[in-house]
Each structure stands twice: as structure tokens, then as C-alpha cells.
Amino acid sequence: MKEKMEVKKVVLAYSGGLDTSIILKWLQETYKCEIVTFTADIGQGEEVEPARIKAREMGIPDSDIFIEDLQEEFVAEYVFPMFRANAIYEGEYLLGTSIARPLIAKRLVEIANDTNADAISHGATGKGNDQVRFELGAYALNPNISVIAPWREWSLGSRESLMSYAEKYNIPVEMKRGKESPFSMDANLLHISYEGGPLEDPWNQPPDEMWRWSVSPEAAPNEATFIELTYEKGDITAIDGKEMTPAEVLRELNKLAGENGIGRLDIVENRFVGMKSRGAYETPGGTVMLKAHRAIESLTLDREVAHLKDELMPRYASLIYNGFWWSPERTMLQTAIDHSQLHVNGEVRLKLFKGNVDVVGRKSGDSLFDEKVATFEEDDGAYDQSEAEGFIKLNALRLRTLASKRTGK
Secondary structure, eight states: OOOOOOOSEEEEEOOSSHHHHHHHHHHHHHHOOEEEEEEEESSOSSOSTHHHHHHHHTTOOGGGEEEEEOHHHHIIIIIHHHHHTTOOBTTTBOOTTGGGHHHHHHHHHHHHHHTTOSEEEOOOOTTSSHHHHHHHHHHHHOTTOEEEOGGGTOSOOSHHHHHHHHHHTTOOOOSOBTBSOSOEEEEOSSOEEEESGGGGSTTSOOOGGGOSSOOOGGGSOSSOEEEEEEEETTEEEEETTEEOOHHHHHHHHHHHHHHTTOOEEEEEEEOTTSOEEEEEEEOHHHHHHHHHHHHHHHHHSOHHHHHHHHHHHHHHHHHHHTTOTTSHHHHHHHHHHHHHTTTOOEEEEEEEETTEEEEEEEEOTTOOOOHHHHOSSOOTTSSOGGGHHHHHHHHHHHHHHHHHHHHTO
């Protein structure tokens, strides 16, 4: 255990669940400090108000209990900017957990500043990515903040020891599930992640009863659902002509896609801390958003801009995954990405059917698609096909020179 720092007041990221309730008590006992609790509603689908009651029961005054609905800010300021970049980590992961951490880190630091706290605390373990994301974000926003990560300090290394600690200090435990929870789950408006339990063996198929937001493709309706998404500057502003806020958009897409068996993912990923981790993710709305955004960009982005975006995307995705949302390089990339979206306007029509998302139409007043040039019929001189010969010969010059040298012909 590392040497204990001197702390007068701590802002704790608090869910009201067993782990963070134990952390709350542990902080009181170990650091003898005041505790401020912060509970964020980012669309996890669970009531957050019970956290207020739980914090009160543990001696936290109302003035030090912060519970905030951040769903609109989460989608508008974090999810949407990420989808403008078409960000995917390691070819598959839509970064649902990763993108929620910068907002929580920001609010932890802001509340610490507002309440004159000298530290923040979180419940992320010492093996995971979240500890990195929370702390890099906090230090980027307040270089003098102190961070307490109990899982890196205490000796409570098992669920049995946590339960014993809860019993010792009369911490109420709801929904007892025996010695071990089958899955570790994290949810927000973009996704649900599942880890642990039977998923720790990459050979085990995720059980169908695990999934919360989507039906299996086999159980999805036998008739397709068609939807139309309206884009303005790279963001969805309406579904089927109905204007919606960012959070409303994602909530509706989660519903429509989940009903059609869309958005399930099972991967082994490379964590920033160095280990491989198997996880299952449920991202119905995000799966639709990615497909649709690439469709509207296919009409409205210049070829070289689109290709450059694709080259930058893996770096951008890694920055988010590794916790560098608040870094200057992410800000620089975001500025370029957002500039590319100025003319990404129009409509995309999609077919949702048994786990699949198909683009079946797209149109835009800013379209760069020129039917007169692209047609296979007579083009009235819009494109002189004979000019392609010179284009090909110029591009073949170095190849012909190389072949000539090597073959002696």
C-alpha cells in the first residue's frame, strides 16, 4: 500500500452500488476526510435518485450530494463529435465506455473546484482502462488535483472481502447474487458492455439471456424496418422527418435497432495497460449511426478529404480509447474533422433487418455526385473517355521504368 496522502475533501464518482458505497466508507475511515458524491445520469437506464438516499444514509449532507442528468451533453458534446470521425477501435469497437469517461472526469474536476475539494476518487480497478481515462482527464483539466484510486490501495481484493467489509460497517447490499456477479456491466446511452464471468474464456459464446437492449437476429421481425435520417453538418437532427435532440436521436435509434437484432459485438481487445480483454458490447443505435454517417459522407466529402479522414481515424480512436480526449492532439484532430463536416448535409434511408443495417438511399443538396459524369449512358461530352489513356500512361511511367530495368526489355 502506498503512503497515504493528506486530503481534506474528496469528490467521489458514486453510483450508489456496492463497490462505490464501500469506497465511500473506506475513504471516510482511511483518509478521515469530507466526502462529496457525484452521480451522473448518462442514460445507463437505472434510477440515479436512490444514490441520494444511499449517500444520506452514509452521512453525506445534501449540499455535498451532486446528481446530474448529463444525457444531452453526453451525446451532443462527446458521442456526436466521435461519430463525425467514424471512430472505431481495432476495427470493431464503437468506444461506448471510453467516450463516457471524459465527461465524468470533467464534472469531477469542476465539482472539486466548486466545493474546494483537493482530490477526486473513482471505483475503477488497477487492471482496467477506466483508471487511465479518469485520471488523464482529471490531470489535463486540473494539473494539481489529487486522485485516490482505492482498488490500487486497499486490501479488498475479492467479492467476499467486499461483502465482509459491507457487513462490518452495515452498508446495505441490494440484490445479493451469491459469491460472484455473472457479468460486470457498464451502461450509458450509447452502449452496454459485458465482461467477466463466463466471458473470461474467449471460447464461450455469450448467453442469449445476457443481452439487454436487443433481440437476437433470429428472433427479430420477419419484415424490415425502413428509416430516414436527416444530417446537418455531420450530425443527425431528425428521424423520419421528426426533429429530435441528440439524446432523443440516440434513444430512438437504440429502440429501432434493438428491435431488429442490431448492435451485438463480441471481441478480444488490447487494453492500454497491456493485457488482452474479452468483452461483449451492445451498441444498437451507434451501429446504425456509423453506417449512415459513412453513407452521407460518400456523397458530400471530397475524395482526398474522405481518405485522409480514414487515415486519421485509427489514431483518433486510439486517443479516445486510451483516455486522451482532453489532449491537444485530439483537439487538433477534432478541429479538422469538424471542418470536414460543414457540407455533410442531407438524408440517408436505411433498411434494418435481422441484425443488418443496409443503406438503401442517400441524397444531399451538397452532393458531389454528378450523374452526368458517372452515367454509363451517353454523357454529352461531360467526360472525354479518350483522356483516360494519358492519365494511365503517366501513372504507369514509374512502373514501366522499373519493369524495364529489371527485365532488360
